[in-house]
Amino acid sequence: MAGSDHGHTPAAWTGVTISFIGFCVAGAFMVAANPLGFWVGMAVVLLGGVVGYAMKLAGLGAKESPDLVRAREEAARADHAGEAAQEDARADTHADARA
Numbered sequence: 001m002a003g004s005d006h007g008h009t010p011a012a013w014t015g016v017t018i019s020f021i022g023f024c025v026a027g028a029f030m031v032a033a034n035p036l037g038f039w040v041g042m043a044v045v046l047l048g049g050v051v052g053y054a055m056k057l058a059g060l061g062a063k064e065s066p067d068l069v070r071a072r073e074e075a076a077r078a079d080h081a082g083e084a085a086q087e088d089a090r091a092d093t094h095a096d097a098r099a
Contacts, residue, residue, distance in 0.1 A: 011061040015052020019045045 026041025055061060 019048030
């Protein structure tokens with residue numbers, strides 16, 4: 001996709017960096033046969049995901065493509081038109097049944 005940032009955002013970099021540090025901590029403690037340290041490292045990995053998502057919600061993540069927004073709006077309009085057509089067909093069927 002042209003113009004895509006491929007995840008090069010503050011939210012992505014921060015989340016991945018924190019998760020990578022957690023991965024390294026968990027790996028070191030796994031080799032040292034220390035289960036508590038391993039699970040602390042795994043918690044840091046999950047924390048990286050939470051921090052990255054929170055930063056995305058704060059507006060530091062990737063922005064939606066204008067093409068994607070336009071396609072979503074067109075799909076919603078088409079769904080609405082299809083629902084209206086189905087409702088009209090049902091009304092015609094009920095009218096025919098009453099006649």
